[in-house]
Amino acid sequence: MPDLTLEDIAAKVGVSRSTVSRVLNGHPNVRKEVRERVLAAIEQTGFHPNAAARALASQRSWxxxxxxxxxxxxxxxxxxxxxxxxxxxxxxxxxxxxxxxxxxxxxxxxxxxxxxxxxxxxxxxxxxxxxxxxxxxxxxxxxxxxxxxxxxxxxxxxxxxxxxxMDNVHAAYTAVSHLLRLGRRRIATITGPEQSTVGVDRKAGYVKALGERDLPVDPALVVEGDFTEMGGYYSMQALLAARPDAVFAASDIMAVGAIRAIHEAGLRVPEDVAVVGFDDLPLAAMTDIQLTTVRQPxxxxxxxxxxxxxxxxxxxxxxxxxxxxxxxxxxxxxxxxxxxx
Amino acid sequence: MPDLTLEDIAAKVGVSRSTVSRVLNGHPNVRKEVRERVLAAIEQTGFHPNAAARALASQRSWxxxxxxxxxxxxxxxxxxxxxxxxxxxxxxxxxxxxxxxxxxxxxxxxxxxxxxxxxxxxxxxxxxxxxxxxxxxxxxxxxxxxxxxxxxxxxxxxxxxxxxxMDNVHAAYTAVSHLLRLGRRRIATITGPEQSTVGVDRKAGYVKALGERDLPVDPALVVEGDFTEMGGYYSMQALLAARPDAVFAASDIMAVGAIRAIHEAGLRVPEDVAVVGFDDLPLAAMTDIQLTTVRQPxxxxxxxxxxxxxxxxxxxxxxxxxxxxxxxxxxxxxxxxxxxx
DNA sequence: AGTATAATTGGAAGCGCTCTCAATACTCGT
DNA sequence: ACGAGTATTGAGAGCGCTTCCAATTATACT
Incomplete structure (x- = not known):
């Protein structure tokens, strides 16, 4: 049954190759009755037009x-x-x-x-x-x-x-502003890689939010992460020395790692350290995490x-x-x- | 520069279309010197053969x-x-x-x-x-x-x-036998969906291992999971009522959920309940998990x-x-x- | 009814490549 | 130096479709 061609359908219906092609491509100028006969033949034979031939002739591969x-x-x-x-x-x-x-x-x-x-x-x-x-x-x-x-x-x-x-700068700005509004003042951040626009932009939003309240950006509160759970974990361990009261992680998965590090240090989330992530992937809503985060569509x-x-x-x-x-x-x-x- | 054709290359080099085609497809019968000239022209012009035309002519799309x-x-x-x-x-x-x-x-x-x-x-x-x-x-x-x-x-x-x-039956058999060898006797399992061969096969391996030691399969120790972390968590909660001393989960991600449930119940892994997973994905080796598991390549x-x-x-x-x-x-x-x- | 116009159809020329076949060029042995 | 055999090349016929153009047919209007 395979390897039918347009021509076969045309012959079967008794029209020209061109007409079948028109039907296939939804051209308007085909008599209704003819269109239906062609469609029926296609349906009945299970014909599928050859993609390569189509692409070659039409210069579009879809x-x-x-x-x-x-x-x-x-x-x-x-x-x-x-x-x-x-x-x-x-x-x-x-x-x-x-x-x-x-x-x-x-x-x-x-x-x-x-x-x-x-x-x-x-x-x-x-x-x-x-x-x-x-x-x-x-x-x-x-x-x-x-x-x-x-x-x-x-x-x-x-x-x-x-x-x-995404509006990464604004998103990060919103997240950090939220923490500021809640009274946190030593807000740390685990950024994305400096080599990525996402890393740069989310950090920029962090800086902007602090700047708007005339808070300095403490280098000890900024660590570059790598978007892995492990990266978040180690970054947070490093940050804890600077005694942050909140952390904004540039991804949920890093936030999860950060929470693990915070818990291991014997601190509580959110009482001792508030955490905000980024992504809102399903894992963020998991019962024992309940991550505040930025939802990206x-x-x-x-x-x-x-x-x-x-x-x-x-x-x-x-x-x-x-x-x-x-x-x-x-x-x-x-x-x-x-x-x- | 785009939309060059074979013919253009042929004209440029002064050979026929066929010869260029031969070079392109690595046919043996082309004089070395000609082949090199053609290759040079292709390189220089940045020519890429048209995939659709190729597929149409050769009946292979790669x-x-x-x-x-x-x-x-x-x-x-x-x-x-x-x-x-x-x-x-x-x-x-x-x-x-x-x-x-x-x-x-x-x-x-x-x-x-x-x-x-x-x-x-x-x-x-x-x-x-x-x-x-x-x-x-x-x-x-x-x-x-x-x-x-x-x-x-x-x-x-x-x-x-x-x-x-994968050799799912044998793999599960090995995992469960391992638990048996360690002295565990009330071994539970969180299976994959009954609608999947993976679910069926890994369960069969579990049954086989128990059978070999003349241990009965206690229905209270078998729960059908769905390959999600949440599924593992809830399945384990259900299993705990039957007081298992070990559990074989048909995937790592379910094992992680199971461990969470075990811990929440105030029990220790592996002292109270031993856990074996399946997959050996990177998460299995995470510092605070250290999951014994079946490695699938x-x-x-x-x-x-x-x-x-x-x-x-x-x-x-x-x-x-x-x-x-x-x-x-x-x-x-x-x-x-x-x-x- | 007769012409102008629009809708529908078929014919045929490609799209850019592969591959068979026949033609030509080269090799070697004697 | 000549013929058989082999390596290399070009011509040309497709692959199955789209699409332009011209031919045909249907429709509208006077």
Whole structure:
């Protein structure tokens, strides 16, 4: 039954190849009765048009790529990624695009993948999960190759590139302001890597909130984390020497590690040290955690990224666009706000 | 610079289209000097052959699909998946295949995705992550459509399908025997879902180990889990009423939940209740967990799955093949074996 | 009824590559 | 130096679809 062609359907129905093609592509100018006969034949034979032939003739593959460079190791520790992928996959399903998945592991891979990605006619566009300094190279190469591209997370050098990002500065600002409003004054922070825009931006929000109250930024209260639970744990151990009364962690998973360190030091959350995380992944709401955190709409983020990219592809307009998504502070137990009631 | 064709390269070098094609595909019969000139021209112009045209002419797309049906929700809670995907992605890179990613969310998606997957010429083959009863339908449809397929995890009905699986029965048997050898007699188990082969097989291993020592299987010591941390937690709470002195959890993440429940009940691990998990994901080795567990080579599992599929594709032989991979018991703190020293 | 106009259809030329086949160029043995 | 055998090359016919263009048919309007 396989390997039917358009022609077979045409012959079966008694029309030309062109007409069947029109039906397939939803062209308006086909007589209703003919359209139905064609559709019936397709249905009955289980015909599926050949994707390669279609792509070749129409110069559109209806496939987009997702590149995960540099973040590979995080892909396995940070639940952020599966959620992002979910949003992206959903959008692809709804918009009838296929998603090609590229995990860039090392330098060697970059070459292979780049050549695969830039094979003409294979991808209509590319999503690059990034925000890390080390990804500039590949983003630049993609720009040079004129492959429609949306960076998921603001890239370090964002000129000439379309991207979608969270309002990280403002989100962090809100989180830290919340702690300040609750009376905390020695607020520490476990940042993301300095090499990532996320790390830089969330730290900037922290600094801004302190600055607005004329509080100094104490270097002893700032530690660079790596978005892992272990990283959060060790960072917090280091911070405890400076006797903070609160900590803002740039991710939930680091906040979980931080809480572990605080408990091990014999201190209580939130009484001794208030904690605010970032992400609002399911783990944040777990019964014994109840993390106050910043909710990022990660799934919609992925979804919007695809929409942005497909818009870009449809329009053919190469001028870069930017989308910034809102976040929201979710108040739970670890910041101490609820205990006051 | 883009949209070069084979012909352009041929013209530039002064040879025919065919010769350039031969160079591109590594055919032997090309004069060395010519090959080098062609290669130089390709390098210099940055030419990339059109993937669609290639696929159309050669009837091979060098793309395989990965279908994740039914397990969607687990994809976000169980770190098993990212690791599996890593192995698959790595193999694809090395074997020069592209990976198309399909997350089957609901019934509606199944239709869309199935029609996308079965578009002729788009995929050379498909990997279906499964082992769940609910996936039979899609596996069957794929068989009917004669699309080369490897099921990752043994499917419920495994006739006519190639699959790759772990030695789950034996692994569980080993884990439980280990607990028995340590003198535990009231060994409970938190199984995987009854609807999954993994759930069924690991439970079978548990039963086998007890049987071998003529111990009865006490229904009060068997609870069906769902591979989530919460599920492990609640399952363990239920089990504690039956006063077990050990528990074998069918996944690490459930074991972590179980440990939390044990601690909350004021009991110690391993003194009061020994715990063995399954997976050996990084979390198992975390300082305050030190989980004794069964190591599954998840990354290689994914890798081998791809190898199996591509072999299948190359050979064109549709007769089903099966690969079973070995697991290994990793003894750490939670089973109590180390405390004896 | 007759013409202008619009809707519908078929024909045919590609899209950029692979691959068979026949033609040409080269090798070696005698 | 010549023919058999082998290595190298080019021509050309597709792969299965889209899409422009021209031809045909249906519809509207006078």
């Amino acid at each position: 496939t987009i790529g997702l590149l995960l460079p540099h973040s590979v190791s995080l892909f396995f520790t940070d639940p952020y990624y599966p959620h992002l992928v979910k949003g992206i996959a959903q959008a692809c399903n709804h918009l009838d695009y296929t998603l090609a998945f590229f995990l860039v592991d090392d330098k060697d891979d970059e070459e292979r993948i780049f050549s695969r990605v830039s094979r003409n006619g294979f991808l209509d566009g590319v999503l690059v999960q990034s925000g890390h300094h080390g990804d500039q190279r590949i983003i630049g190469r993609l720009v040079d190759a004129r492959i429609p591209q949306v960076v998921v997370g603001r890239p370090m050098r964002s000129d000439n590139v379309s991207y979608i990002d 990660v799934v919609s983020f992925g979804y919007r990224a695809v929409e942005l990219l497909t818009d870009l592809i449809q329009s053919g307009d190469p001028s870069p666009r930017h989308v910034i998504m809102d976040t929201k502070l979710i108040v739970r137990g670890t910041c101490g706000a609820l205990a006051r009631k | 793309t395989i699909g990965l279908l994740l049906p039914h397990s969607v929700s687990l994809f976000f809670t169980d770190p098993y998946y990212p690791h599996l995907v890593k192995g698959i992605a790595q193999a694809c890179n090395h074997l020069d295949y592209t990976l198309a990613f399909f997350l089957v969310d609901d019934k509606d998606d199944e239709e869309r995705i199935f029609s996308r997957v079965s578009r002729n010429g788009f995929l050379d083959g498909v990997l279906v992550q499964s082992g769940h009863h609910g996936d039979q339908r899609i596996i069957g449809r794929l068989v009917d459509a004669r699309i080369p397929q490897v099921v990752v995890g043994r499917p419920m009905r495994s006739d006519n399908v190639s699959y790759i699986d 998840v990354v290689s599992f994914g890798y081998r799955a791809v190898e199996l599929l591509t072999d299948l594709i190359q050979s064109g032989d549709p007769s089903p093949r099966h690969v079973i991979m070995d697991t290994k018991l990793i003894v750490r703190g939670t089973c109590g074996a180390l405390a004896r020293k």
